[in-house]
Amino acid sequence: MAEVIVLSSSIVRTKKINKSDHTKIHLTPYDLKLLHFAYPQRGLLFPKPDDETRIIHRLKASLSIALEIYFPFAGRLVKVNNHEDNTLSFYIDCDSSGARFVHAKVESVSANDFLQPYDSVPDFKRCFFPANDLKSSDGVSEPLLALQVTEIKDGVFISFGYNHMVADGSSFWNFFHTWSKICMNGSSSDTHPLVLKDWFLDKVDYPIHMPVLETGRPPRCKIPTKERVFHFTKTNISDLKAEANADITFTNMKISSLQAVLAHLWISIIKHSGLNREEDTHCIVAADMRRRLNPPLKKECFGNVTHQAIATAKVGEILDHGLGWAALQINKQVRTLTNENYKAFAENWVRNIKFPKISGGISIKADTYLIATSSPWFEVYDNDFGWGKPIAVRAEPGNGIGISLVVFRGLEEGSIDVNATIPLSMWSDVLVNLLTDV
Numbered sequence: 001m002a003e004v005i006v007l008s009s010s011i012v013r014t015k016k017i018n019k020s021d022h023t024k025i026h027l028t029p030y031d032l033k034l035l036h037f038a039y040p041q042r043g044l045l046f047p048k049p050d051d052e053t054r055i056i057h058r059l060k061a062s063l064s065i066a067l068e069i070y071f072p073f074a075g076r077l078v079k080v081n082n083h084e085d086n087t088l089s090f091y092i093d094c095d096s097s098g099a100r101f102v103h104a105k106v107e108s109v110s111a112n113d114f115l116q117p118y119d120s121v122p123d124f125k126r127c128f129f130p131a132n133d134l135k136s137s138d139g140v141s142e143p144l145l146a147l148q149v150t151e152i153k154d155g156v157f158i159s160f161g162y163n164h165m166v167a168d169g170s171s172f173w174n175f176f177h178t179w180s181k182i183c184m185n186g187s188s189s190d191t192h193p194l195v196l197k198d199w200f201l202d203k204v205d206y207p208i209h210m211p212v213l214e215t216g217r218p219p220r221c222k223i224p225t226k227e228r229v230f231h232f233t234k235t236n237i238s239d240l241k242a243e244a245n246a247d248i249t250f251t252n253m254k255i256s257s258l259q260a261v262l263a264h265l266w267i268s269i270i271k272h273s274g275l276n277r278e279e280d281t282h283c284i285v286a287a288d289m290r291r292r293l294n295p296p297l298k299k300e301c302f303g304n305v306t307h308q309a310i311a312t313a314k315v316g317e318i319l320d321h322g323l324g325w326a327a328l329q330i331n332k333q334v335r336t337l338t339n340e341n342y343k344a345f346a347e348n349w350v351r352n353i354k355f356p357k358i359s360g361g362i363s364i365k366a367d368t369y370l371i372a373t374s375s376p377w378f379e380v381y382d383n384d385f386g387w388g389k390p391i392a393v394r395a396e397p398g399n400g401i402g403i404s405l406v407v408f409r410g411l412e413e414g415s416i417d418v419n420a421t422i423p424l425s426m427w428s429d430v431l432v433n434l435l436t437d438v
Helices: 055-069 123-128 136-140 169-185 234-246 257-271 315-320 323-335 339-351 429-436
Strands: 005-012 023-026 041-047 076-082 087-094 099-105 145-152 155-162 225-232 280-288 306-314 369-374 392-395 403-409 416-423
Touching: 005 055, 055 099, 055 145, 055 169, 076 136, 155 169, 225 234, 234 257, 234 323, 257 280, 257 315, 257 323, 257 369, 257 403, 257 416, 280 315, 280 323, 306 315, 306 323, 306 339, 392 403, 392 416
Parallel strands: 099 145, 280 369, 369 403
Antiparallel strands: 005 099, 023 087, 041 155, 041 392, 076 087, 145 155, 225 416, 280 306, 403 416
16 A cells, blocks of 8 residues: 655635635535536646755746636635524635645655556545545535645646536636646736526526425445556547447438447446346436527536436346447437536426435435546546646545546547446456457
C-alpha cells in the first residue's frame, strides 16, 4: 500500500469577497435528487515539472482567480428548516467560503504504477483523491469543491471531487480548463463571465420543500468491486459502429460511436454475469440537456443540466440479439430526452418526492445496472498548467453500486477509454480477457 503523506491542507478563497452581495442558487429537482450521491471524483496524471517551478504556489494563486469566475464552487450548501410544514429546503449560498486544497506526496509511486499492464487499476489509487465518502448532503459543512495535488517520483497527480448538486461534468471541466489556462498564462484576461442557468421550470415553485423523513442520509452500503480501464482505439470504435449500423438496416436510426461502445460493453458484461435470462438488465446513459431544452440554454451555461436515458432489456434478449439491437435500445431512450420529458420528470418528482435508501442514491440490484457517466466530448487532455499536458486520466467511482462505466476521451485521437468498476461477484478472467481484446 502506497503511503500518502499529506504535507498541507488549506482553504483557498477568492481575493474579492463581497459579503453583502451573495448570489443564492435555487436547486432544481435534478439537483436535489442527487442529495445522497457521492462527489464525482476524477484525476489527471501530469509529467513532473522542473524543480524550479513552484507548482503549489502557482496552482493555489490561479485557483483563487478561477474561483472568482466560477464562484458557486466557493460557496456552501444551506439547509433550511421549514417548520410550518415540517419540510426541508436547500440552496447554494455563494459566500466565498472557498475550496479545499490538499498537497500530498508519495515517494514510492511512479507514473508506471498508474499505467499498469493490461490497464489494471492499482489498489492505492483511492488515496490520491480528496473527497472520499463525501455525499452531496455534506455540502452544508464541507466545501463544494476539493482538490488534491499529489507529487510522485516522476509526475504529479491532480485530482478533484465536487458536489454534484452544484455542477455536472460539462460545467466542471470548463472550470478546470479555465483554472489551467490561468495557471499557465498568469492572468484571466481572456476569460468570460459565468453564465448561470435561470429557473426555467415554469410549473415548479422554488424553493422546493422536501419531507424531513426523505432527506435523511441513508446507511452506507459499499459493494466490493474491481476496476479496470478499457481502451477502444479509433479503429475498434469504427468497426463496432459499422457492425451496429449494419445490424439495423430495417430502421433509419443511426448508431453513434459511443452508443456502439456502450452496447458492446453491455453485451460483454451481461454475457458473463451469470444472470437469469428472464431478469431485466439496464444501461443508464447520462446526457447533457442544455441544447435539447426549448428555448435551449447556452452551451457554457453553468450548473447541473443532465438527464438519464435508461435502456431496459431482458438478459435473454441481450444475449440473443446482435450489437445493433442493443445499441438501438440505447439510441431510442436517448431520443426520448426532450424538453417535454425533462420538464415532466421535474414536475412529477416534486409531487412525489422520494429518495432511495441505499448509499449512492439508487436502490438497485447492483449487477443488473450499467451506469455510464462522463463523456468522450470532455477535452480532458487539453488542460495544461504550464509544464505539459496530461498523460492519463482516472476516475474514483464513489457510489459503490452497479457497474460503473466512466467514459473519457482517449489519449490517441479518436479513441475512448472506459474506467470500469464491476462488482467482485461478477469479475472473471474471461470477462477481462474479452474486453481487453477490443
